[in-house]
Amino acid sequence: MKKKVLSVLLAGCMLMGLVACGSEAPAASTNTATETKTEEASTEEAAPAEEAAVPENLTATQQIIKEAEGMSMEELAKKAIEESNGATFYGVGNSSRGKSALPLFIEYLQSIDPSYTMEFEWQQPKNNKIFEQLTADSLKGEGTFAMTLIQDGNQIESKMVQTGILDTFIPKEWAEANGTTADAYEGYLPLQTLNKVFEYNCTGSKEYTNCWDFVDQDVHALYMDIDSEIVGKNFLYMLTEDKYAAWLKEAFEALPADKQAYFQPTIDEMATDAADLGLGADGKYALAWIKLWVESYNAQTDDGPICNTLVTDSATDQAGLLVYSKLRSVEESDSVSVNNIKVAAYQDGYKGIGGYGYCHYLFVTDNSPLPWTACAFIAYMTCTEDGFSAWGKDMGGYSSNPEVAKAIEATYNHSKGGCDESGAVVYECKNDRGYDWWTTTGELVLEDPEYCASVSFTVGSWIEMLTKYSAE
């Protein structure tokens, strides 16, 4: 018996090898069923636009985008149905919620054509792998991924857009809602702005009333390592822009004299570097804050563990800069409570930057196998409440479409997210004050992809020279 089992095992292995090697993961297998359709659709639809497009040297996908930008949501949906009925849609993104949005999109298409079906797969690579994955996929004649939802404006600009790997599509309704047109709008299409905000554990007596307090002596705020989440490095780049450097200067001037005296030598020390790096008049304040931050923050693997730490009663006086929405999942227990933390910017009298806002951008891949469907899906997420609901149900993520944002607030009432049914405030820090507040009073530093890309190897290299804090 044993010998038989062995024989079967050995003999079967070769067969298994063949089968296994033949069984590609769905992700990279080219969906031949849809290939022909896509080609046909692309050729068909590209033809009328070709004449106008030739002078601009547009690629086939860019021609489709050009045409799609003049279409309504419903017209786009019809194109998508025509193109992808029975096909498989592959998307890749930094947010896992794309997977939740796709079934809703399919339901929407089915409301127009009940016979419509589409399989889908949504991949969410961690760290920086999305750029490698998209770059590798761009080498194919026809890619695997139809579209992407991606963060980190700096790398998008230098690796994806300047290289022609990704194309921006601006939906008509989105442009109208923002009082612009696809032609007039410059920049990428943001799905939403997410905010990372300064929070601190308030079970002790320590208070953080100024953004400089987070880089004060013996403070080691928790933050995702800037080398593992590059978007965190963009925050530091952005601080050197004139507007935000001025905010830092203002906050510094609001500090009491003893604290100013502590920070002043570092600021003075940075003056030469700021001039060498070509920064504006307040650049030295930005560099001083960055230096103190990099040399003091306690690197963590993700915002999840940072949030888990801050809400425990043992993390007395500990602070962090983390994604605001992480608070949504905290469950109250004997040692954990959302009320153990305070959002720094929500305090009366708080001075300086309240956090950092970065976007999730939407793009069509230039070798998209389903460009029409990608455009329709992008329009669905940015122009309808249902499309954005996968993100909108949580606090701390703000739709780039003002109308959708309004509808989401009406449905989910995030501004009262910390109140009980009677309207009494239970968790102050869960009452999300919204995008407008954050970007004005809350002094949220907003990512500008072009600026980040322009200083990536000047300010960026300067940051890399700093010695990161290590508890070792």
Added chain:
Amino acid sequence: MDDTARTAKGKSVDSSAVFFNKIKTYFMKPQNVILLLFGIVLTFTTVAPIVAIVQDTFKIHVGTIDAYLTKKTEGFSIVNYTDLFTSKLAKTNLWTPLVNTVLLAVLTCLISILFGGLFAFLVTRTNLKCKKYLSSIFIFPYIMPQWTLAVVWQNMFNSNEVTGTSNGLLASLFNYRAPIWWCQGLLPCAIVLGLHYAPFAYIMIGGIFKNMDANLEEAATILDTPKWKIMTRVTLPMVKPAILSTILLVFGSAMGSYPVPHYLGLTTLSTKYVSMNSKYTGEASILAIIMMIFGILILGINQMSLKSRKSYTTVTGKSGQISKINLGKVGKYVIAIIFIVVTFFTSIFPIVSFAFETFLPNPGDYSFLYTGNIANLTTKWWVTRGNAASALYGQAGILFNDMIRKALGGTLKVAVACALIAGTIGTLIGYAVSKNRRSKWANYVNNMAFLPYLMPSLAVGAAFFVLFSNEKINLFNTYTLLIIAGVIKYIPFASRSALNSMLQLSGEIEEAAIIQDIPWFKRMFKIIIPIQKSSIISGYLLPFMTCLRELSLFLLLCTQGFILSTTLDYFDEMGLYAFSSAINLILIVLILVFNTAINKITGASLDEGIGGN
């Protein structure tokens, strides 16, 4: 035609006939066919990724430092080398990680050999109690993914005062705050990896202790040699090959470990590779090459040590009389209890803590332990349906989580395929090399098969990623790529195990069958494999088990959610310890079930023949 011409023609016909006869004879021997075939295949599969990654170090990558420095968007340059070795960042990006990596590898070898070797000695050469239990439990840390011990370490020793995080168990329950050097950095990394690889040392050194000829030690005893002298002059030299083998296998693995240093805050070449990859892509590839060079150096050292002795890890000449040291009436119990306690913390406690973690209301929230309030426990991580629940960070409960289910399927697919292919190829190579042991080509094939194992996993993964991400072949995030990488990396498990066992097999056994004109397949299935089945099964089991919890090798080749280890790492990084703990439990149960099943069917198991049997 004159005689001279006729003779010349005859000679040429003769020599060509002789040549073809030689060729025919050569190919009639299955071992020659195997060696030729796999020699060519392995040369390609081992050399091609190396060539690809070397090329990558010269390539200009858009949006990275090389493009910035050369002001070009394509082409080749040596700027990555000059920048990495001579820029102001050389210390940060190269020298410090390099020193840390070497120190980590050396310390890991030391800890694993001391701990595993001592345990092997106690189990095989003394009258220690509870051997069977201890032997089984000792290999658990090797079964578990290596970084799970790192996560357990954090959960145990972290404290707000020292690490600036929330309190771990010891700080919460006993108000004990471990010093920072014990919580983060080189020492905890080396301890965790040392504990992880100690079973390796135990299996290898234990195998020799078990089989070594005790007559030598007895002779020394009769000559009234002091015990310490017997140990240093007789026993240790005999286990030296096993110690060398352990160093050989552990050094490269520790060097290439990414997750443990990542979680315990040590900058090594692996962690630097990952952090530099976005902006310093070409320079990161140089780091991978440096790691590979260490692998090649280790292979060279292995070659030198092989030349100095005939046998490798096995010691031939079994003595039926192994003398066992008496630990004393109390000693045999006391030492057993010490090991039971130690293995409880390295093997049982992580499993218990994984299970417990899945019932905590928040990750790392141990309120229940110090309040005793049952309300501080929950089953939500298991039973929540759908991914709408904000309490689970957008994930469905473990029992209904599609991502975990798919990843489990993917892992099984990869592990089974890798085990079957690597096991078979390795066994065939081991067989063929043992048959042609004096041939240089056989030696070359053997080394080619072994080289990928000595190279750090992350570097091998990086090389495969570069090789298979181009306009012609694009295999990123496919099972094919994972299986190819896994097979190449794990062939040595099977080839070493098969080679060692085949070398012990007398050639006459097969020759007798050849004389009777029994075909090769029949000889293999009826004679060779049945005799050496336990070693051969180990050659299948080890790739299977290693594949199940491999992360460093696959980290760069697929997305999270594709296989269990990347999913587990994803949840650990996100701080969703309930999910990662559940995956750990799944992995441990899976491995134990397979190990037990194979043990029942074939009689082979990982610690087979060493502990207590």
